[in-house]
Amino acid sequence: MNRLENKIDLIALLDYVDPSFLDYQEWLNVGMALKSEGYTASDWEDWSRRDSTRYNPGECFKKWTTFEGSGITGATITQMAKDNGWEPKSKSEHHELNWDDEITGNDEYVVIDKNWIEGKEISEPTMWNxxxxxxxxxxxxxxxxxxxxxxxxxxxxxxxxxxxxxxxxxxxxxxxxxxxxxxxxxxxxxxxxxxxxxxxxxxxxxxxxxxxxxxxxxxxxxxxxxxxxxxxxxxxxxxxxxxxxxxxxxxxxxxxxxxxxxxxxxxxxxxxxxxxxxxxxxxxxxxxxxxxxxxxxxxxxxxxxxxxxxxxxxxxxxxxxxxxxxxxxxxxGINDDLPDPESLTDYWDHMPQLAPPLIEGVLRQGHKMLMAGPSKAGKSFALIELSIALAEGDKWLGWKCTQGKVLYVNLELDRSSALHRFKDVYNALGLKPNNINNIDIWNLRGKSVPMDKLAPKLIRRAQKKNYIAVIIDPIYKVLTGDENSADQMAHFTNQFDKIATELGSSVIYCHHHSKGTQGGKKSMDRASGSGVFARDPDALIDLVELDITDALIKQQEDSAAASIYASAIQKANFDYFDEHVGIDDQQSISQMNTHAKRVLSPEILEQVESEITKVVQSIRVRSAWRVEGTLREYPKFAPVNMWFQYPVHKVDDTGFLKDIQPEGDSPTWKKNFEKKKSSTDRKKEQNESLEIAYESCTIDGSVTLDALAEFMGVTEKTVRNRIKNHGGFWVTDGEVGRKPDKK
The missing domain is CATH 3.30.70.1790 (RepB DNA-primase, N-terminal domain)
Structure with a gap:
């Protein structure tokens, strides 16, 4: 080995070895190792000075002459340095890389070179107090x-x-x-x-x-x-x-x-x-x-x-x-390990293969998906349904899913409830548990930590499991920072990128809607907090409740009851049904009840009416939902209408829900009526909105166009127009202030 290269290496390694923490023999071993590798007594003495308590000038030179043939080499110093955190620059310099080898650089976290930095003077206080x-x-x-x-x-x-x-x-x-x-x-x-x-x-x-x-x-x-x-x-x-x-x-x-x-x-x-x-x-x-x-x-x-x-x-x-x-x-962030720019010319004729789908037409493998909805939407049940669909290779809300292993991170339910819920959903879906070995549940209720701490723990546990999806339910349990802060939420959602990148699996998580009715909003504007939640995922699946009136519910109840009567009558006496039960009769529950009493025995009639009671009760407690989405990798899909009937969601194949409006979404005649509001009323509302936004943003200090736009949910151009129309504010270089009142 080249002596000069060796010398540079060992002097650098001694930066990791503190002489004050060594016993007398270990201190001697360092000196012996240095002499064995061709160093001088001055090198040993310079290092020994760091131990100000035990250092004695000249002692190193006295010991130096006694070190002949000690047999201790530079490997001793190398091991000491490793024990104190030093890592070799590259293992590839010494042997071929194995699959488990880690490639690391010794310049990690290095900000400065102490040999080139200029000192900064220290001065005693001029007035001693x-x-x-x-x-x-x-x-x-x-x-x-x-x-x-x-x-x-x-x-x-x-x-x-x-x-x-x-x-x-x-x-x-x-x-x-x-x-x-x-x-x-x-x-x-x-x-x-x-x-x-x-x-x-x-x-x-x-x-x-x-x-x-x-x-x-x-x-x-x-x-x-x-x-x-x-x-x-x-x-x-x-x-x-x-x-x-x-x-x-x-x-x-x-x-x-x-x-x-x-x-x-x-x-x-x-x-x-x-x-x-x-x-x-x-x-x-x-x-x-x-x-x-x-x-x-x-x-x-x-x-x-x-x-x-x-x-x-x-x-x-x-x-x-x-x-x-x-x-x-x-x-x-000191080490720039970002990839170099690429020329499109290099890939135009042989494009890289796209990630295969996880959910057909919605999400690719290795990508991120957010499900947003209000508290009564059954989001957790929907994510359990998705876990089962992925495990069994079945459909989820009508979309075909790729089969594979899933990790469901349960942050909200106690362990027993979570396990029972999975079994209940399996049974309600009518699926056999043929591939339940594809589902792992990580129960963290009462043990969860912020997402930036959870991510590395999750990655470590999932590294060799080959999960195709990690489902985190719900994220408010691991949320860090202010959910209305764009930069803090960007840091938060970056943890999902780390999981997806490290594991090569999709990351799916759910979040709640903001307060108030959601029907009049776009799907990407309904999730609570910063707009980062809508912009970050590759697929945003949003659930909004449909406004089912009492009349529509009664119509559903009567239709279901009439259908049960019809099925029982056909089974008991098909000839009677074919001859006496007309199309109009089948639309009337009273007529079907009359026919049933003529054909069915009292015992059978009692069973049928008991079944009707159960079905009617289930109709009364179920809720109707519309699934909308914002997708990055696929074309926008047509809204999916479905019922949530505990504990599962069922797609509405009848078209009954197609024309029903979401809660808070006004019918067309009402919207047209509201458009006729006077321009004076609209201007008053806009002025009040601007003043409220300005007062709210003032809490954080200076007010900017960007802050006002974020608060009001509009563009900076819109804010400028409203400031101009208001007349009571000024704008300079993106900063906004209130004009002084005229006396």
């Missing part, structure tokens, strides 16, 4: 009611080093701030006098007031990032270049900066994972993090005190990304 330093820190990190842990007293170890005691933890941030403001600048009167040789410490996460251990931490808000192996100016520059969501950046009074980074973890387990991720990113970008600072109850340096003649002070607050989520998303 200890009270302001500490109160600023407390106000930035804590709520007034949260208990704060701090330490001003120390003890000395055998080496004479000052170490902190457990300190105090029984006062809230509000109490401390009030006392500091009343202290006349004497923080010692509030906290107790500290040793100016040692300085003082403070805990950056709130405590429960009963102790200072990890179990006493009440909220896992922050983590400490500290590195003391490079110039302060470089530390400052790297922390800022990394855009870390830093709440407070403090100078320790010695050779490190303490960055209090927003972690925003829900619990200790999530805290540990996020801190590991944070430290990994920092290490890859040249910060040799002190791993001892991982604990959420860890002490950090308190601003506003002095330490051996130097001040501990706040350098900056609230820098970098505003929160963990935005920083994490930014870091994840």
């Amino acid at each position: 200890p009270v302001k330093e500490l109160t600023t820190y407390l106000e930035t990190l804590f709520e007034a009611s949260e208990s704060v842990g701090y330490v001003v007293s120390t003890w000395q170890n055998d080496e004479g080093k000052h170490l902190p005691t457990k300190g105090n933890w029984d006062r809230t941030a509000g109490e401390l701030i009030q006392a500091l403001n009343e202290s006349n600048g004497d923080i010692g009167a509030v906290l107790g006098d500290y040793n100016p040789e040692a300085g003082a410490w403070i805990r950056f996460n709130p405590l429960d007031g009963n102790g200072v251990k990890n179990e006493n931490v009440t909220e896992f808000k922050y983590a400490l990032v500290e590195s003391d192996t490079m110039d302060l100016e470089k530390q400052n520059a790297i922390l800022r270049e990394l855009e870390l969501p830093i709440a407070a950046l403090v100078y320790s009074g010695k050779k490190s900066l303490h960055a209090i980074v927003r972690i925003d973890a829900a619990n200790y387990e999530e805290y540990r994972k996020r801190v590991d991720y944070l430290y990994n990113v920092c290490k890859k970008n040249g910060l040799n993090i002190d791993n001892q600072n991982r604990n959420p109850s860890r002490l950090s340096r308190m601003p506003g005190v002095e330490r051996n003649g130097k001040k501990q002070f706040i350098i900056d607050t609230n820098i970098g990304k505003p929160n963990w989520g935005e920083w994490n998303e930014w870091i994840e």
